[in-house]
Amino acid sequence: VIQIPRLHTDSATALQRLIGRRVHVDGGVSTQAHAHADLESTAWAILAEAADAPGANGWIRAQLDVGGNWTERRGPAWVVWQTGVVLAITPSLPREAARAGCHWLLSHRGRRLPLRLRLSRRIDRWRARGGAVEMNDELVGWSWADGTSAWVEPTAMAALALARHAPIDIAFQRGVRDAVALLIDRQAPDGGWNYGNVRVLDYDLDSFLDTTGWAVIGLSAGWEGADIAERRRLVDVARRGLGALATMSRSDRSAPLGLAVAWHACMIWGAADDAARVAERLRSLLPAAIDATNDGYPILDTRTAALALLVIHGRPLREPVQ
Amino acid sequence: MKRRRFAQLAASTGIGLGLAGGWMRWGPKGPPPWHPAAVRQARRSRVLIARCTDYDAVRLEACVRDGLEACGLDVSGRRVVIKPNFVEFDPRGVINTHPVLVAATTQVLRRLGARSVTVAEGPGHRRDNGYLLMASGLLEALRDIGAPYTDLNRDRVREVVARASFSPLGTLWLPETILDADVVISMPKLKTHHWAGVTLSMKNLFGIMPGAVYGWPKNVLHWAGIEQSILDISATMPRAPFTIVDGIVGMEGNGPIQGTAVAAGVLLFGADPVAVDATATRVMGLLPERIPHIAEAGRFHGNSDGDRIEQIGETIESVQRNFAVLPRHAQLRRSST
Numbered sequence: 332v333i334q335i336p337r338l339h340t341d342s343a344t345a346l347q348r349l350i351g352r353r354v355h356v357d358g359g360v361s362t363q364a365h366a367h368a369d370l371e372s373t374a375w376a377i378l379a380e381a382a383d384a385p386g387a388n389g390w391i392r393a394q395l396d397v398g399g400n401w402t403e404r405r406g407p408a409w410v411v412w413q414t415g416v417v418l419a420i421t422p423s424l425p426r427e428a429a430r431a432g433c434h435w436l437l438s439h440r441g442r443r444l445p446l447r448l449r450l451s452r453r454i455d456r457w458r459a460r461g462g463a464v465e466m467n468d469e470l471v472g473w474s475w476a477d478g479t480s481a482w483v484e485p486t487a488m489a490a491l492a493l494a495r496h497a498p499i500d501i502a503f504q505r506g507v508r509d510a511v512a513l514l515i516d517r518q519a520p521d522g523g524w525n526y527g528n529v530r531v532l533d534y535d536l537d538s539f540l541d542t543t544g545w546a547v548i549g550l551s552a553g554w555e556g557a558d559i560a561e562r563r564r565l566v567d568v569a570r571r572g573l574g575a576l577a578t579m580s581r582s583d584r585s586a587p588l589g590l591a592v593a594w595h596a597c598m599i600w601g602a603a604d605d606a607a608r609v610a611e612r613l614r615s616l617l618p619a620a621i622d623a624t625n626d627g628y629p630i631l632d633t634r635t636a637a638l639a640l641l642v643i644h645g646r647p648l649r650e651p652v653q
Numbered sequence: 654m655k656r657r658r659f660a661q662l663a664a665s666t667g668i669g670l671g672l673a674g675g676w677m678r679w680g681p682k683g684p685p686p687w688h689p690a691a692v693r694q695a696r697r698s699r700v701l702i703a704r705c706t707d708y709d710a711v712r713l714e715a716c717v718r719d720g721l722e723a724c725g726l727d728v729s730g731r732r733v734v735i736k737p738n739f740v741e742f743d744p745r746g747v748i749n750t751h752p753v754l755v756a757a758t759t760q761v762l763r764r765l766g767a768r769s770v771t772v773a774e775g776p777g778h779r780r781d782n783g784y785l786l787m788a789s790g791l792l793e794a795l796r797d798i799g800a801p802y803t804d805l806n807r808d809r810v811r812e813v814v815a816r817a818s819f820s821p822l823g824t825l826w827l828p829e830t831i832l833d834a835d836v837v838i839s840m841p842k843l844k845t846h847h848w849a850g851v852t853l854s855m856k857n858l859f860g861i862m863p864g865a866v867y868g869w870p871k872n873v874l875h876w877a878g879i880e881q882s883i884l885d886i887s888a889t890m891p892r893a894p895f896t897i898v899d900g901i902v903g904m905e906g907n908g909p910i911q912g913t914a915v916a917a918g919v920l921l922f923g924a925d926p927v928a929v930d931a932t933a934t935r936v937m938g939l940l941p942e943r944i945p946h947i948a949e950a951g952r953f954h955g956n957s958d959g960d961r962i963e964q965i966g967e968t969i970e971s972v973q974r975n976f977a978v979l980p981r982h983a984q985l986r987r988s989s990t
Contacts, residue, residue: 362807406810407826410866475868479876526778526869532847532979534911537743541781584744586784628792629804630783
């Protein structure tokens with residue numbers, strides 16, 4: 332039995348109120364007060380049970396376009412990353428909407444480099460010459476905006492989305508494999524992840540706490556469809572990621588979002604001791620973060636507040652891998 | 654063809670690549686790739702170089718007040734937005750505009766009668782604005798003086814037709830905080846940049862582009878071309894931003910993130926971002942005419958030619974430091990031919 336430290340109930344109430352002030356009359360939820368409602372914030376608010384579920388779910392369904400893409404009406408159509416978020420976390424999505432969304436995701440991946448450039452970079456690697464950015468160009472993940480390169484966070488979200496709805500269509504499992512392969516390729520030497528570049532111009536880049544957490548969570552999406560050898564590989568990669576999370580979360584500069592995501596990653600991969608320590612650190616930061624947010628500073632956006640609420644209630648984003 | 658090749662190269666890096674230079678020089682046959690409204694070239698542009706060697710708040714306030722007055726910035730009754738550089742944070746480095754300078758400038762602007770002063774940033778590498786604010790010390794600095802902060806990555810946006818077409822973007826989605834401001838103050842760090850050569854006032858404007866639209870990093874702009882996007886964004890700003898460059902401690906080498914600190918001991922001020930960027934580049938011992946976006950902007954958007962810059966305060970020679978650059982930017986050095 333995993334013992335989850337109880338966070339201060341005052342923090343839970345304050346986080347609920349924070350999100351409650353961002354709920355719009357049409358059911359959507361915004362990232363901050365005085366902002367437009369957005370898909371990501373609304374989906375997180377529903378998951379954390381901090382918004383009226385029927386109203387918020389209705390708002391999310393209203394944003395689905397005929398092609399299966401969730402896109403906000405006030406922004407450009409080529410912004411695509413919210414679809415993965417909605418599919419990954421929104422409770423009670425209608426089956427047909429989920430199917431359409433996952434098929435849309437599969438057909439809207441990150442943009443690959445032209446073949447000529449991929450070949451020249453492969454030759455550079457073969458000659459052991461460092462490239463501008465070192466990564467496996469053959470892998471295809473998911474982007475923030477249509478027609479651009481794949482990055483860690485949207486790829487992790489796509490992995491979670493496709494894995495969640497894999498029972499609907501076996502084709503979704505292949506997308507999960509692709510996403511996990513890209514995440515593994517983008518793991519930094521320190522075991523963590525940043526936005527998605529490991530090494531640039533012969534310099535190793537640093538990892539971030541929040542993106543490392545998302546990548547470790549995203550890896551868990553590959554568990555169900557993996558064979559024994561693949562699971563061993565996933566465990567190895569995830570262990571290194573958890574090690575990086577443990578190191579980064581000890582920093583006195585860690586912040587609520589990174590800590591909350593790290594807690595979910597630890598819980599999903601069975602690192603209960605680390606999860607407890609991360610939760611304790613989050614507990615100590617929340618009162619000041621809530622104060623600053625109430626003063627108008629964007630410390631606890633709706634996503635962060637929802638993730639922290641889930642920590643308080645001991646509800647990891649996914650079932651732990653078995 | 655050259656444009657497409659550049660976009661491919663930029664995208665291939667995942668971040669972008671600097672230009673070899675020259676391709677943006679449009680031939681005499683076609684129309685120039687900018688709208689008349691983007692032409693802001695005055696006969697002469699004033700740039701002040703002020704010596705300032707530390708981040709003492711009292712001294713900074715005096716220096717900033719003198720700088721704004723010398724350059725004739727009138728903020729009385731106006732809504733001012735300060736855009737510092739908080740693209741990322743590293744406790745070992747000097748990536749960011751110093752929080753004390755941001756706070757000091759806010760205080761000076763208030764005393765000069767600004768109707769409101771808001772600090773705003775849309776960090777390019779990190780979605781976690783809370784982390785950047787807390788870890789960098791900016792939150793503490795702003796709360797101490799009750800200064801508001803806006804996350805431009807998640808601000809309300811409006812689509813605006815671009816006033817230049819160096820990139821294929823056509824329109825830009827800009828944050829309302831920037832569009833509705835009467836005065837924007839671009840407050841970059843004096844840094845080298847591994848792709849663009851230098852990152853100063855114009856490159857700092859990448860940080861106004863909302864991540865919710867352009868991604869983290871803002872990869873839409875990389876595919877469209879870093880240099881080209883810098884020019885289009887700068888040209889499309891409703892008003893030219895006033896610039897204050899934090900060169901008290903700058904960054905050389907592998908900037909803008911992993912470079913080495915340089916105690917350059919200067920602040921630069923000016924109403925023409927092209928002139929300030931060109932001057933700051935010279936202070937770094939580099940040649941602005943070899944920085945493609947500065948050279949191109951000097952054709953229409955502001956003055957990069959030293960003869961058209963009214964230099965006041967310290968002379969360039971008296972404060973010049975030869976900033977180290979990556980080997981790929983060796984051609985930017987004065988001694989290189």
